[in-house]
Each structure stands twice: as C-alpha cells, then as structure tokens.
Amino acid sequence: MELLFDINPGLIIWTILSFLVLLFLLAKFAWTPILKMLGDREGQIRSALEQADRARTEAEEMIKQNEKNLARAEEEYQKMIREGKMLAEKLKDEIVVKAKQQAQQELKKASEEIQRNIDAAKLQLRSEIAGLAIQATEKILDETLDDARRKKLTDSVINKLPKN
C-alpha cells in the first residue's frame, strides 16, 4: 500500500505548477488562437453556405424570369407572324381585286378600241363600196358624174347598205 499511495506533497506542487504554467502558455499561444480560428472558420462556412443559398435562389429567380421572358417573346413572335400573315392576306386580296379591276378596265378599253376600229373600218368599207359602186355605175352609164350627183348617189348607196 505504501507503494501505491506514496505520499509526496512535492509531486502535488510540481503537478499544480506545471499545469498552471502549461494552462497559461497554451491558453495564450495555442487554445485562444485555435478556438478563434475555429469560430472564424465556422462563421466563414456559415456565411459561404448562406451566400450559396442566396445565389441559388437568385439564379432560380433569374431562370424563372428568363422562362417568362422567353414565353412572352414566343407569344409576341407568334402574334407578329399571325398579324403579318393577316396583313399579307389582306394585301393580296386588295392586289388581286385591283388587278382584276384593272384588267377589266383594260379589257373594256380594248374592246371599245376594237369596236371603234371596226366602226371606222365599216365606215371606210362603206365609202369604199360606194365609190366602187359609183365607179361601176359610171362605167355602166359611160359617163362621168359631176360632183354633186356623185355625192348624192354615194350617200344613197351607203344608206342602202346594211348597217353592219
């Protein structure tokens, strides 16, 4: 028992002394800096995590916004195409109608022209026929008609001819 419970107050003094010196030195040079660093690092990690979280929410917000923008752009684009198509349709109709009108006008003009030409030709033909008839008459009668008679005769021939 004396061996295990060796009473030696000097050892107690040594223990307490060395412990207190060690406590003082370690607290000053090791534990305080280490604990402070650990706290700082935990704060850093926490703030980094929070920042990452915030960045993620922001990114999500942005994606949502982008999607909304994209949808709106798509809608606008569809609308534009639709409107363009409608405009083109209208324009086309207008052009066609106008062209038709113009064509009809041209046709009318042309037919009028033709008619006029035909009329003129007929008139000419008539006077020509009358002339020939008078010439033939003169030949038959063997005499030359004076101008007054010729005119009178021509008019009567023309009038006797069918209108067309």
Add this chain to the structure above:
Amino acid sequence: MIFEPSIIADSLQHTAHAAADTAAAAHAAGGHGGAFNFMHLLEHIKNSNTIEFPFVHLSLPRFAPLHIGGLALDLSITKHVFFLLLGGILLFIAAVFAARSYKKSLVPRGFVNLLELIIIFIRDEVVLPNMGQAGLKYMPYMLTTFFYILVMNLCGLVPYGATPTGNIMVTAGLAIIAFFMIQISAIKSQGLKHYLAHLTGGAPWFLWPIMIPIEILGLFTKPFALCMRLFANMTGGHIVILSLFGLIFMFRSFAVAPVPLLFVVGIYMLELFVAFLQAYVFTMLTSLFMGLGMQAEGHEEHHSHSS
C-alpha cells in the same frame, strides 16, 4: 511502463527477501535459486529518482526537502516529475505547432486534423451541453486538462516511459485544480452570497449544523472521485501488464513467454483506449461539476420556493 525483460530481471536481483504471499506462491510454483517477489515488479510503476534507459540509469537531481512548518516538501525531479514536464513540453510544442499551421492555411492538415477533431469534440460534446455558452470561457482549462492528462497517460505506453497519472499525487494535484475551478466557476456565475446560501442546502436554520458539513464534504467528494478514478485506471492496466510478465518469471521458463505476451498486447491496446477514455472522463466530469455549480442558481430558487 517497462517491457524490457533485462530490467525486470534487474529488479529481480534486488530481491533479497520474500515477504508477500505472491512471493510465496512464486516460491511454491518456482524452482531453485532466489525467490521471485512480485512487489519488485511494481517498483516500475512507482516514482523513483532514476530513469531507466537501455544500458543507462539516469540519476535525477535530488533536492533537500524544504521544511515549511511541520511539512517536509521534497521538490526533487523524480521520474514522474520528469515525465510530467516532458509531457507538458511535448504538448506545448504540438499545440503551438497546430496554432501556427492555422496561420498558413485555414484548412488543417495531418496531425492538426486530429487535434482539431478533439478540440471541436470537447467544445461541442463536453463543454456546451454541460456548461452552455458561459462555459466557453473555460475552454482553455478544459482543453489543457484533456490534453495534459492524455499525454501523461500515453507517456506510460512508450517503452522506458512512466505514467505520471499512475501516481496518486499527480492525480491529486489535477483534482485540486479541478476543485478550485469548480468553486470559482460557481462563485463567479451565482455570486458569493448564493454560493454560500447553497451550502446550507436550503434547509431550515436549525438543520444547518448538519447540512453545512455534509454540503462541504460533498464539494470534496467530486474531485476526490476524479483523483481516484484516474489513478486507479492508469495504475490498474500497468499492474495487469506487469502481472502477466511476472508469469514468465514465476514459471522460470521462456517457453511460457508467448502466452503472456499475447495477452499483454491485448491489454496494451486496451490501455491505449483507456488513456483516451480516462482523459475524456476526467474532462467530462469536471465540466459536468462546473456546469452543476453554474446552474445552481435556478436550483436555489427552487429550494426557497419549496421551503
């Protein structure tokens, strides 16, 4: 802790007389020429004025005892004092190295990782649950207690080393510090008046002559238990190892050596675990006792309401 058979044999040479029953048993089992005294194996866990290294016995300086009053104070550097100081120096170097490494980079590396793991464990699992936020200012004390005890426990597991914590005077010293820390933290957090009032146990005044001695005794039992627990745990493992080696000498044959050796390796592993465990238990209980004292204010109110 010494595993060198030559040194154990050396102590055998000192065996002059067999007094203990173990020696008698050894004599009965043994053989011829010199009895084996088990008590001499135990010399190796005892404090002494020499440190045994292979082939060298280093004599440590002896100082004349100081006489203070009737008390003789022997402040000689004994084996345990030597390892006490060596452990402290090693711990200081390691901890300062760790603190320096954080200046270079916040990311710990290698051995610093282990240190940090333990520091965070003590902070989050020992101090905070037992003492709350107010306990953080006692962190340096807790960390020093844990690491110093751990280093001293491990000292004995190195060949030629000795375990200072296997000496009851060392554990008594640690317990005295723990005692003062418990009282100081209690007085600081609840004030001297409440602290003294708590010593009455909230009993009516005529019971005070009984209550006050009981409460004061209660203050001492906690550190006393700390002291005994650490001492017994650290001594016990070493005695088991020495007893197993003693078997070789009792049988006086190297043929039996492999069997105790196998057991000793197992016990050694257990000792390694116990070294960490006891450092943890000492720290944990100290913080628990400090936490109890710091929260006793609410406890006190409870007393006054009920009485």
